[in-house]
Amino acid sequence: MTGRPHLRIAVVGGGANDEHDVSLASAAAVVAALRTGGHTAAPLTIGRDGTWHDEDGSILSPADAVARLTSCDAAFPLLHGEHGEDGAVAGLLDLVGVPVVGSPVRAGALAADKWVTKTIADAVGITSAPAVRIDAADPVEAAAASVPFAPPLVVKPTSAGSSNGVTLVRRRDDLAAAIDHARSAGSTVLVESFVAGREVDVALFRDRSGVLRSGATLEVAVDHRGVFDRAQKYDGSAPFRIPAGISVAEHAAVAGAAATLYDVLGCAGVARFDFFVTGDGVVLNEVNTAPGFTEQSQVPRMYAAVGVGYVQLVDELLAAALG
Structure with a gap:
């Protein structure tokens, strides 16, 4: 600095x-x-x-x-x-x-609740997967029976990270067990229609001069029929493609949606925005206001790809916080 x-x-x-x-x-x-x-x-x-x-x-x-x-x-x-x-x-x-x-109270609280994030995204014209929220008091069997979407479905806690409690459900008979599993990591549960697309993430931070700075896009190169689970995140088995192999128009759509959400949520510091790029457009997966931050984590690798090394990134974030 x-x-x-x-x-x-x-x-x-x-x-x-x-x-x-x-x-x-x-x-x-x-x-x-x-x-x-x-x-x-x-x-x-x-x-x-x-x-x-x-x-x-x-x-x-x-x-x-x-x-x-x-x-x-x-x-x-x-x-x-x-x-x-x-x-x-x-x-x-x-x-x-x-x-x-990093982000202040409001941004952290809003982004930490995936249902609330989806609601805000919808209000500003950013698509997310059709979903229902299951409250902690809802009986599991009745909640499973009430889900209006056909499998495949993704079941996850509304407020947990690192893919904890996440299940890809291919048969409706497995839905109740998946809801129980999600509740082991969080009291309220989100059941979403599965999105078949390429997972593309981008990170943003606003520097001390007020410029919103983006890392390179990152594509999680896993089988599109599955989900990016906790084991793949931390055992090094999931290859990342940086920058993502997407078109100029798709890149613009991802970057534009991320910038909109960064400002609408009131983020500060660095935040990571995860999307699916599909044949019908960009679909929001989630927003992470406190992403993993080792040198080998996604966000530092995104910035390294645009010439901002790890020590410099930490310095830039510190400078932005202190003004």
Whole structure:
């Protein structure tokens, strides 16, 4: 960050959810990048039980955790999923006056709920798959019987990430079990018509000069008859094509829809927008305001493909947060 002073940055990882380990990997990568860039990284970890820990593993009281946060020039939350990405930690940081590298409360909360995201997308003319929402109190068998779409269907929690609780249902007889499985990762469930298309993702952030900057598009090159599951995301078995092998018109449609959603949701920092490119146009899959952030994660690879290396990307995001 040329011309800027040495900064002390809190990096928050972990989290009381099933994306804890993914978050730790993202946080460790950002800590290393900040130190490479000449800043002081002050790592804080939220345990699976919700307790806060210092870098050496010592448990911190809530008051001590806030004191550590407020001793820093900014905080970089790398929390994925519930109690973090959903705006919870952004709200805490806002209340105690610490600048946040990433989206504010509203964007995090809206994007974390896939049903709400679909509703907003529909309102601004962005297509998503036909879907129904199943509440936590709905009996499973009755809910399954009420789904008006024929298989194949995708069943997933409304507010979980990393493909947790996701099932591709090819027979209606399997729908109730899939709803039960989704509820293991979140109380409310989304049942969507399966979209046969190419999964194409793009990442955006608004830099300190106000320019919305895009990484290269990324195509998840998996069998179009299946889904991109948790194992493929983290075992390295799913090949990515960067940039995506799509037409100029399709690229423009993906980029335009992503930019619209970035602003309508009120995102800040970097967000990833996942679409399906089909013969009938672009279909929104989901929005991720706290995407995986190791050097080998999708978003850093998208920016590396346009000449923005990992340390530079972390610096750019920090600069945008501090103005």
